[in-house]
Amino acid sequence: MSSLRSLAGQTAIYGLSSIIGRLAYFLLTPLHTYVLSKGQMGINTDIYSWIAVLTVVLTLGLETTYFRFSTRRDVSEKAIFRQTYLILFSGVLIFNILVLLLQSYILKAMRYTAHPEYLWLLMVILSGEVLATLPYARLRQQGKAMKFALIRLTNICINIGLNLYFFLLVPYTMERGLYLPAPVNPVLGIFLANAAAVVVQLLLLAPLLKPIYTTQEPAYPLRKILRYGLPVMLAGLPGIINEVFDRQLLKYLLPPATSLEELGVYAVVFRLSVFISLFLQAFRYAAEPFFFKNADNIHAPALYARVMDIFVVLMALAVVVLSLFLPLIKYFIHNKFWEGLYILPILFSAQMLLGIIFNLNIWYKVTEKTEYGILISGTGAFANLTLNISLIPSLGILGASLALLVSHATMTLVSYHLSRKHYPIPYPVSRIAANILLATAASFVLCLSSHHWLRILVFFTTLLMLASINKQQLIPFLKQLKTKWNR
Numbered sequence: 001m002s003s004l005r006s007l008a009g010q011t012a013i014y015g016l017s018s019i020i021g022r023l024a025y026f027l028l029t030p031l032h033t034y035v036l037s038k039g040q041m042g043i044n045t046d047i048y049s050w051i052a053v054l055t056v057v058l059t060l061g062l063e064t065t066y067f068r069f070s071t072r073r074d075v076s077e078k079a080i081f082r083q084t085y086l087i088l089f090s091g092v093l094i095f096n097i098l099v100l101l102l103q104s105y106i107l108k109a110m111r112y113t114a115h116p117e118y119l120w121l122l123m124v125i126l127s128g129e130v131l132a133t134l135p136y137a138r139l140r141q142q143g144k145a146m147k148f149a150l151i152r153l154t155n156i157c158i159n160i161g162l163n164l165y166f167f168l169l170v171p172y173t174m175e176r177g178l179y180l181p182a183p184v185n186p187v188l189g190i191f192l193a194n195a196a197a198v199v200v201q202l203l204l205l206a207p208l209l210k211p212i213y214t215t216q217e218p219a220y221p222l223r224k225i226l227r228y229g230l231p232v233m234l235a236g237l238p239g240i241i242n243e244v245f246d247r248q249l250l251k252y253l254l255p256p257a258t259s260l261e262e263l264g265v266y267a268v269v270f271r272l273s274v275f276i277s278l279f280l281q282a283f284r285y286a287a288e289p290f291f292f293k294n295a296d297n298i299h300a301p302a303l304y305a306r307v308m309d310i311f312v313v314l315m316a317l318a319v320v321v322l323s324l325f326l327p328l329i330k331y332f333i334h335n336k337f338w339e340g341l342y343i344l345p346i347l348f349s350a351q352m353l354l355g356i357i358f359n360l361n362i363w364y365k366v367t368e369k370t371e372y373g374i375l376i377s378g379t380g381a382f383a384n385l386t387l388n389i390s391l392i393p394s395l396g397i398l399g400a401s402l403a404l405l406v407s408h409a410t411m412t413l414v415s416y417h418l419s420r421k422h423y424p425i426p427y428p429v430s431r432i433a434a435n436i437l438l439a440t441a442a443s444f445v446l447c448l449s450s451h452h453w454l455r456i457l458v459f460f461t462t463l464l465m466l467a468s469i470n471k472q473q474l475i476p477f478l479k480q481l482k483t484k485w486n487r
Contacts, residue, residue: 020153020156021152021153021155021156022274024156024160025156025159025160026271026274028160028163029268029271029332029333030332030333030334031163031164031167031168032044032163032167032190033268033333033334033336033337034334035167035186036186036187036264037261037264037336038260038261038262038264038265038336038337039260039261039264040185040186040187040264041263041264041265041267041268041337042251042259042260042261042262042263042264042267043112043118043187043260043264044187044190044264044267045247045263045264045266045267046110046247046248046251046260046263047118047121047122047191049244049245049247049248050122050126050248051122051125051126051129052240052243052244053237053240053241053244053245054126055126055129055130056233056236056237056240057233057237058088058091058092058095058126058130059088059130059133059233060087060088060091060226060229060230060233061228061229061230061231061233061234061235061236062084062087062088062133062134062225062229063133063134063137064228064229065084065225065228065229066080066081066084066134066137066138066141067137067140067141068228069225069228070141077141078211078214079211080225081134081138081211081212082211082212083222083225084134084225084229085134085209085212086212087222087225087226088130088131088133088134089131092127092130092131096123096127099119099123103116103119106119107119111256115185117188117191118187118188118191121188121191121192121194121195122191124195124198124199125191125194125195125198128195128198128199128201128202129198131202132198132201132202132205135205135208135209136148136151136152136205138208139151139208151201151204151205154200154201154204155197155198155200155201156197158193158196158197158200159193159194159196159197160193161193162189162192162193162196162197163189163190163193165180165182166182166183166186166189166190166192166193167186167189170182231374234374235373235374235377237381238374238377238378238380238381239377239380239381241381241384241385242377242380242381242384242404242407242411245381245384245385245388246266246384246388246392246400246403246404247263247266247267249385249388249389249392249400250262250263250266250392250396250397250400251263253388253389253392253393254392254393254396262396262397264337265337265339265340265397266340266343266397266400266401268333268337268340269333269337269340269341269343269344269347269397270347271333272329272330272332272333272341272344272347273344273347273348273350273351275318275322275329276315276318276319276322276348276351276352276355277351277354279314279315279318280315280351280354280355280358283311283355283358291304291307291362291365291366300366301423301424301425301426302426304359304362304425305425305426305427305428307359308356308359308360308425308427308432309427309428309431309432309470311355311356311359312352312355312356312432312435312436313435313466313470315351315352315355315439316352316435316436316438316439316466317439317466319348319349319351319352319439319440319442319443320439320442320443320446320459320462320463320466322348323344323345323348323442323443323446323447324446324455324459326341326344326446326447340397341447342398342447342448343397343398343401344443344447345440345443345444345447345448346398346401346402346404346405347401347404347405348439348440348443349405349436349439349440349443350401350404350405350408352436352439352440353405353408353409353411353412353436354408356412356432356436357376357408357411357412357415360412360415360416360419361373361376361415363415363418363419363422363423363425364376364418364419364422364423366423367422367423369422372418372422375414375418376411376414376415376418377411379410379411379414380407380408380410380411380414381407383403383406383407383410384403384404384406384407387399387402387403387406387407388400388403391403416429431469431470434469435466435469435470438462438465438466438469439462439466442458442459442462445458446458446459
């Protein structure tokens with residue numbers, strides 16, 4: 001029991017620091033959309049999409065490898081940390097050397113020949129994030145959740161503080177005749193803030209690198225480390241490609257004169273769907289330990305089905321409420337980006353399906369058939385890339401959002417089909433489908449209609465229909481509330 005309480009406490013700390021970080025960066029959106037043009041926002045999105053993909057590649061699955069081997073009795077934790085970190089460092093070093101040697105070709109391909117500093121700062125941020133992976137993993141392995149959170153939050157505070165300095169304090173003082181040092185290009189300001197935060201983060205994590213130059217224990221076979229880590233990296237690639245590679249396709253499949261502007265609009269509207277993904281992330285931190293804790297329970301399948309049922313209802317309600325308040329929420333971004341709001345219902349639906357995929361995928365995790373994870377995410381990535389290539393040239397950001405929705409729907413169907421074969425869970429499929437379709441239809445009307453009374457009518461009608469669909473779940477819940485109230 002005490003170990004479970006410890007796990008719950010550490011999960012809360014890790015989860016809180018991660019969610020606070022995402023929320024804090026999300027709250028910078030109004031500032032960035034006000035200061036940056038659509039094209040500059042496109043550049044920002046482009047660089048960070050590359051960082052997301054390359055982080056998965058350069059990490060080489062070594063974080064999971066370290067966790068796996070550091071707990072074995074025949075392996076020294078310090079020795080495996082030393083070896084995995086040296087592999088990681090070597091990979092980052094070689095990658096940086098190759099980029100510097102080929103930078104003229106890379107800059108031409110990325111269309112940034114006039115701004116080589118974008119590439120240099122990309123490398124600083126990417127290298128810093130990758131090299132921080134294993135020290136953070138070591139803190140988690142040692143159970144030092146508070147130290148982990150403090151370093152993460154320090155990184156966040158520096159990043160946000162410099163953003164506020166560049167975009168609020170510097171303009172304020174300039175109006176009063178005081179000129180503080182700051183980059184002229186606002187995109188560069190965002191990258192410099194992140195790079196500075198990453199450097200400070202590495203300095204704070206430096207004490208954890210002590211085993212690299214002190215341990216004398218024998219190394220673990222390199223072949224076994226790479227045999228374990230590389231498949232983990234390959235399994236993660238389809239997932240990250242599915243989530244961010246549409247940014248690159250928008251950049252290269254649309255006309256060069258407008259592609260970055262379209263990319264900027266898509267990225268900003270996508271940020272509004274983060275309201276749903278923040279809920280999903282909070283759920284994941286709570287649900288994953290719960291799922292594994294109950295994996296050996298004879299009633300686990302029924303329990304997982306119940307969790308999915310409740311989760312879908314909450315997601316559907318969240319989408320309907322956010323869609324109703326879109327006339328207010330849209331002021332969170334600058335009005336120059338409002339032209340892309342019409343794709344928001346599609347992105348909301350895609351986020352709902354992503355939550356369903358997380359719940360569905362528990363089957364291969366508890367049965368340890370993780371190879372199916374590659375199949376599921378790979379199928380989604382294939383559908384995403386194929387549809388993006390087909391739809392973006394003619395439909396632009398609408399094509400990208402439709403491709404994301406269809407790829408998530410594809411992964412949902414594949415995972416559910418495999419689950420029925422390998423680990424049957426009695427999901428109420430018809431009720432789940434009805435909730436998703438109803439929330440999606442309501443979201444389209446609420447987001448796209450400007451008639452106030454129609455929107456109010458649709459909202460309350462949707463609530464009544466959701467209540468009717470889920471009355472079997474609501475009645476016991478309401479009875480429990482009544483009993484507690486009477487007590």
